[in-house]
Amino acid sequence: MKKNLGVIQAVYPMPVLMIAAYDANGKVNVMNAAWGMICNTDRIALFIDEDHKTTQNILQSKAFTVSLADRKHIDVADFFGIATGNKMTDKFERTGYTAVKSAFVNAPIIDEFPVVMECELAEVVNTESFYCIVGKIVNTAAEESVLDESGKVVPEKLDALTFDQFRHGYYASGEKVGQAWKAGVPLMKKGE
Numbered sequence: 001m002k003k004n005l006g007v008i009q010a011v012y013p014m015p016v017l018m019i020a021a022y023d024a025n026g027k028v029n030v031m032n033a034a035w036g037m038i039c040n041t042d043r044i045a046l047f048i049d050e051d052h053k054t055t056q057n058i059l060q061s062k063a064f065t066v067s068l069a070d071r072k073h074i075d076v077a078d079f080f081g082i083a084t085g086n087k088m089t090d091k092f093e094r095t096g097y098t099a100v101k102s103a104f105v106n107a108p109i110i111d112e113f114p115v116v117m118e119c120e121l122a123e124v125v126n127t128e129s130f131y132c133i134v135g136k137i138v139n140t141a142a143e144e145s146v147l148d149e150s151g152k153v154v155p156e157k158l159d160a161l162t163f164d165q166f167r168h169g170y171y172a173s174g175e176k177v178g179q180a181w182k183a184g185v186p187l188m189k190k191g192e
Contacts, residue, residue: 013162016069016077016170019046020099020108021057028092028099028108029053032081034163036066039134044117046133050126053085058133062121063105066135067113071159071172076112078170104139114143114158 014034021029031054035047044066048055058064069077076095085091092099099108104118119135126132146157156174163170 009165012164012166013171013173014165016161016163017046018067018069018077018080018110018113019048019054019058019064020067020110021054021064022061022106022108023053023057024060029057029085030080030092030108030110031085032069032077034165042137043122044119044135044137045125046135047130048133050131051086055131055133058121059124061106063102063107064119064121064133064135065102065105065107065109066117066119067110068115068158069161070114071161073112074161074170077161102139109141114146115153115160116141 015036017033017036019031019033019036023029031048031052033046033048037045039045046066050056054064076097079095080091083091083094088094098111100111101107102109102118105120107118109116109118117135117137118139118141119137121133122136123134124132125134142153146153148154156176158174160173161170162173
């Protein structure tokens with residue numbers, strides 16, 4: 001029997017995304033965001049508040065990167081979520097991490113995170129219900145250590161973090177339990 005829990009954000013898992021952008025002076029800022037998703041073959045939507053320092057940087061620079069956080073870098077990923085660039089001017093520098101300029105967009109790539117999408121600002125959607133930054137993905141790069149022999153990202157090697165809205169925990173993903181577009185095939189044939 002199910003127990004009523006009230007109004008909660010019962011979507012699990014949520015991604016742990018590191019969103020990075022330059023300010024007007026070329027200074028790096030990075031934020032942690034769980035409310036983001038792919039919304040087209042070459043688009044990513046980030047449901048982030050307009051008042052974030054990173055959001056303001058994206059609006060100014062018209063570009064950003066989105067990296068996938070991994071277990072190895074959980075401490076810094078969490079720090080990027082609890083520290084605000086609006087109050088902490090040395091937020092990125094405190095981590096000791098390295099940023100390099102993307103060859104594709106005017107945004108920083110954080111070297112330590114293994115997978116990054118380099119994005120141009122495509123549109124801003126501002127409604128009564130949400131504020132959304134939509135980016136056009138112009139390149140995705142990944143460390144060779146998380147790739148298979150055919151050049152595809154291997155989730156077990158990536159060890160990406162996921163976030164749970166229920167108890168605010170981080171979890172590492174990667175165990176493969178089935179194959180998409182195959183696991184349900186027996187039900188397709190049922191009754192034939």
